[in-house]
Amino acid sequence: MEYTTQSHGDYAAIKKExxxxxxxxxxxxxxxxxxxxxxxxxxxxxxxxxxILKGTIIILMLAKSFYIVAYFMHLKHEIKNMIMTIILPLTxxxxxxxxxxxxxxxxxxxxxxxxRQYNEGTIKVNKAEYKHDAAKPATQEAAPEPAH
Amino acid sequence: xxxxxxxxxxxxxxxxxxxxxxxxxxxxxxxxxxxxFTFGAFLITYGAVRFSANAWPDPNExxxxxxxxxxxxxxxxxxxxxxxxxxxxxxxxxxxxxQAGHHNDKKGxxxxxxxxxxxxxxxxxxxxxxxxxxxxxxAWWGSNPFLNSDGTAGTVNFTNFFFTxxxxxxxxxFTGVIINIIMLIMTLNNVxxxxxxxxxIEKAGLYWHFVDLVWVxxxxxxxxx
Numbered sequence: 001m002e003y004t005t006q007s008h009g010d011y012a013a014i015k016k017e018x019x020x021x022x023x024x025x026x027x028x029x030x031x032x033x034x035x036x037x038x039x040x041x042x043x044x045x046x047x048x049x050x051x052i053l054k055g056t057i058i059i060l061m062l063a064k065s066f067y068i069v070a071y072f073m074h075l076k077h078e079i080k081n082m083i084m085t086i087i088l089p090l091t092x093x094x095x096x097x098x099x100x101x102x103x104x105x106x107x108x109x110x111x112x113x114x115x116r117q118y119n120e121g122t123i124k125v126n127k128a129e130y131k132h133d134a135a136k137p138a139t140q141e142a143a144p145e146p147a148h
Numbered sequence: 149x150x151x152x153x154x155x156x157x158x159x160x161x162x163x164x165x166x167x168x169x170x171x172x173x174x175x176x177x178x179x180x181x182x183x184x185f186t187f188g189a190f191l192i193t194y195g196a197v198r199f200s201a202n203a204w205p206d207p208n209e210x211x212x213x214x215x216x217x218x219x220x221x222x223x224x225x226x227x228x229x230x231x232x233x234x235x236x237x238x239x240x241x242x243x244x245x246x247q248a249g250h251h252n253d254k255k256g257x258x259x260x261x262x263x264x265x266x267x268x269x270x271x272x273x274x275x276x277x278x279x280x281x282x283x284x285x286x287a288w289w290g291s292n293p294f295l296n297s298d299g300t301a302g303t304v305n306f307t308n309f310f311f312t313x314x315x316x317x318x319x320x321x322f323t324g325v326i327i328n329i330i331m332l333i334m335t336l337n338n339v340x341x342x343x344x345x346x347x348x349i350e351k352a353g354l355y356w357h358f359v360d361l362v363w364v365x366x367x368x369x370x371x372x373x
Contacts, residue, residue, distance in 0.1 A: 003164065003165040003168050003169060003170055011247070015244070015247065018240065018243055018244060018247070022236070022237075022240045025236055026233070026236065029229070029233070029236065032368070033229050033372075036208075036224075036371070036372045037225060039208075040208040040225070054373040057368060057372050057373055058368065058373070061364055061365065061368040064364050065361055065364055065365070068357055068360060068361045068364070069357075069361065072240075072360075073353075073357045073361075074350075078167070078168065078169065079159070079167065079168045081159055081166050082167040082168060082169055082174075085167055085177075086177055089181055090181065090184065092185075093188055096188060096189075096192055097195070100192045100193070100195065101192070101196060101199050104195065104197060104198070104199030107199075108199060108200040108202065111200070
């Protein structure tokens with residue numbers, strides 16, 4: 001079927017745009033890593049602050065995916081029909097994510113409330129000893145037995 | 149190919165592609181939509197299982213070393229950030245190859261495709277090292293040596309999801325490298341030169357960018373949060 005090739009514009013201008021997007025992606029990645037480092041360096045961090053930092057990381061992740069799809073995959077320069085063909089099916093993810101995470105959370109609450117064994121079955125283990133023991137079978141045998 | 153783009157174009161009037169892209173490119177996009185639902189299903193299941201557990205291993209304790217690191221070092225995020233930058237840079241060289249193709253610049257296509265292939269192999273090498281390292285720590289499908297962050301015993305869900313999802317992504321990287329090598333051979337044999345356009349490189353490029361895009365999500369879900 002007939003289609004029109006987009007005007008590709010000036011080679012130099014496009015290259016400039018590519019490098020601009022590269023720098024944006026790198027900067028966003030570095031900010032993500034710094035936030036991750038912050039969470040790592042403060043293990044006894046306030047729970048709310050931790051959630052805010054993780055939420056920020058997710059927003060940065062979505063921003064990065066926008067730049068990759070819009071500029072590297074060139075979707076921003078397609079016509080509106082094409083953009084909608086791709087984006088509208090993906091809105092199903094909004095339901096997908098909310099429904100399944102809600103379900104998982106609800107399942108955990110049910111287990112904690114009604115399954116005494118589950119609630120009390122989480123035993124504290126001595127970290128150093130546990131790691132040492134668990135590492136042994138893997139280094140000695142080719143196929144380690146399931147630990148639990 | 150000759151119709152001019154005007155505001156009054158009747159896209160649904162028949163006789164022309166209503167989405168204004170060639171057939172192969174549209175099909176590549178449709179494939180990528182379905183692939184994104186496959187990866188989405190994996191990652192959302194991972195999230196649902198994680199939400200249904202009282203505690204989960206801390207990624208900073210699990211992924212805390214890099215090749216040739218001194219014994220006992222605790223350096224999370226270092227190795228995975230190198231892997232991330234390798235993939236971003238290989239995506240950049242890929243988009244440069246696509247643009248060179250638009251301008252029928254064979255030399256540019258070849259140079260940038262070779263750089264992309266090198267980046268792909270570098271990423272696969274990093275992943276192979278990480279898997280080997282984790283395996284020697286005792287982690288594999290069905291075996292989890294790592295404790296939850298609150299000190300309770302972890303479940304095998306953590307390692308099962310990690311190896312399945314990074315493995316599936318690694319398989320995509322591997323396929324992408326193979327596709328890029330085929331594109332390189334076809335370019336060197338002047339297949340596209342004779343055809344008069346390099347649109348095939350664009351389709352391979354879409355796939356490669358998608359692999360990079362998936363890594364953005366996998367990287368965030370497993371290593372950062």
